[in-house]
Amino acid sequence: MTDVHNSATRSRNMAAIRGADTKPEILVRKALHSLGFRYRIHVRELPGKPDLVLPRYRAVIFVHGCFWHRHDCHLFKWPATRPEFWQQKLDRNVANDDRAQLVLRGIDWRVATVWECALRGRTKRNFDQAIQELAHWIRSEEKVLEIKGL
Template sequence: MADVHDAATRSRNMAAVKGRDTRPELLIRKALHAAGLRYRLHAKQLPGKPDLVFPRHRAVVFVHGCFWHQHDCHLFRWPATRQEFWREKIGRNVVNDERSTQALRDAGWRVATVWECALKGRTRPDFGDAMQRLAAWIQTGEQTITIRGG
């Protein structure tokens, strides 16, 4: 009976994890809107459903959680339990990220990735500077940008 209870609890906990409108995403949206940039949210027709889409600039922004996308920073740690499950789950996320990025680039989109560690944690850069870099990138022709903690 304990296994059923544990599985149900894990399922509820996983369901509580938000995939959109996260705090980091809301911070970025607010900063870019204040910079005069207008965007669409979570475009289902594009590979990977980017968090922000700037059709006028042919640019998309992904806001990645360091844990869920296996970032090589101090915020990522492999869980101590159910290691096989987590390695498969997070590994699939990484593969899907790579596929989505390539498909977007092949379709003529420019791709930005903002990592969670760029917004919180001990190595985060100045938020204003990071958002200025992102806003400038959106308005240029550069193909990609990655914004991460130091």
């Protein structure tokens, strides 16, 4: 195969990866909605474009994929090819996450992160319990919450 073909294939594959409306995100959205929570999604005006924004509670929720946000769990594995590219890309994602959360907390938003490994894989948690923990946090005054796999 030629380099051009490999590049085109790689571009198509990367384009197919969803940055929004992922399966874990939709699961969390539906569960919170069924509990009566109302939210906005992917608010561009806020740093990091949070997946869910609950203005009434001054709370935002990020539903992070473990690979794309380099979570230290069994779902994250370094790709075997193009290590420099992936190191830079994933480092940049983590830096962007940290910066967005810092700015959000600085402008008095509460921040929750739900990791993919909490919802699927061998370390997944009981989904209803994870959602109840998230709902409790939303109603609380706690500033930060992280829900990850067991």
